[in-house]
Amino acid sequence: MNGSGTAPAVPRPAYRRLSVEQRRSQLLAAALGLFAQRAPEDVSLDDVATAAEVSRPLVYRYFPGGKQQLYEAALRSAADELEQCFAEPESGPLTQRLGHALDRYLTFVDQHDAGFSALLQGGSVVETSRTTAIVDEVRRAAAEQILRHLGEPEPSPRLRTTVRMWISTVEAASLIWLDEDKRHPDASTGSTGAAGAALPAALRAELRDWLVDHFVALLTATAARDPQTARVVRAALKGEAPDGPAGELARRILPVVSEAAHLL
Numbered sequence: 001m002n003g004s005g006t007a008p009a010v011p012r013p014a015y016r017r018l019s020v021e022q023r024r025s026q027l028l029a030a031a032l033g034l035f036a037q038r039a040p041e042d043v044s045l046d047d048v049a050t051a052a053e054v055s056r057p058l059v060y061r062y063f064p065g066g067k068q069q070l071y072e073a074a075l076r077s078a079a080d081e082l083e084q085c086f087a088e089p090e091s092g093p094l095t096q097r098l099g100h101a102l103d104r105y106l107t108f109v110d111q112h113d114a115g116f117s118a119l120l121q122g123g124s125v126v127e128t129s130r131t132t133a134i135v136d137e138v139r140r141a142a143a144e145q146i147l148r149h150l151g152e153p154e155p156s157p158r159l160r161t162t163v164r165m166w167i168s169t170v171e172a173a174s175l176i177w178l179d180e181d182k183r184h185p186d187a188s189t190g191s192t193g194a195a196g197a198a199l200p201a202a203l204r205a206e207l208r209d210w211l212v213d214h215f216v217a218l219l220t221a222t223a224a225r226d227p228q229t230a231r232v233v234r235a236a237l238k239g240e241a242p243d244g245p246a247g248e249l250a251r252r253i254l255p256v257v258s259e260a261a262h263l264l
Helices: 020-035 045-052 055-060 068-083 094-123 129-150 157-179 201-222 227-239 245-257
Strands: none
Touching: 020 068, 020 245, 045 055, 045 068, 055 157, 068 094, 068 129, 094 129, 094 157, 094 245, 129 157, 129 201, 157 201, 157 227, 201 227, 201 245
16 A cells, blocks of 8 residues: 555556557467467457457457458468478488478477367368368478479379378378377387377477378389389489488388288
8 A cells, every 4th residue: 555545556568569560460379379279169359359468359450350350361371381391492312301391390280289180170160161272272382392302393193192192191190199199109019108208399200200101102102103203212212311211111111021022
């Protein structure tokens, strides 16, 4: 209490005047943070306003279309970030480049968790043809990036299909990983380790390496039927090191197929 018997006034935090773009980015960041933890239909404009420490009318001022417009803008922002995950310099072994791209992709998945699941699984009440188109654009962009690293400006239908199949595998594996509470198979025992048994980075690395193996295996299977893919695989393997992912995969596979000589 002060000398007059009244409680001293609590100073209010200084109001930050932001530019239009800064304020919009602030609101999108708040929305993305919420969509990362909850399904879109479970997030209200009041939630976004509270997270951004602004008023609800201010959110409407920047997104007069309400939550639908805000969700689509947030989705577009997330899609731009996802597309950049597959942007990698064209140098070094192919599996190394792919591993770097997957590291960024799986980190995004890990950080956005529930939002990523809602994004790819669909079924949200705020899902529209526009949101679906944004998701499809990410898939196409990822496929084009990978084809660029394969060095084929005009891929055959089989090669393009193989790459798109692998993108679907990456999405499905990521969703299963989240659904299983980010557990992974323990390589030494064959058991499933809980997420708390290892650091998140180690869990992501386990899934990353497995997905790289899948890509090599898919390409190899297609190479048996498609001359263009066979050229791609030969060229890619020439750039791989014995102690790299492709070399390790070859050494793991040989014991498995060593008794299949009767098939030749």
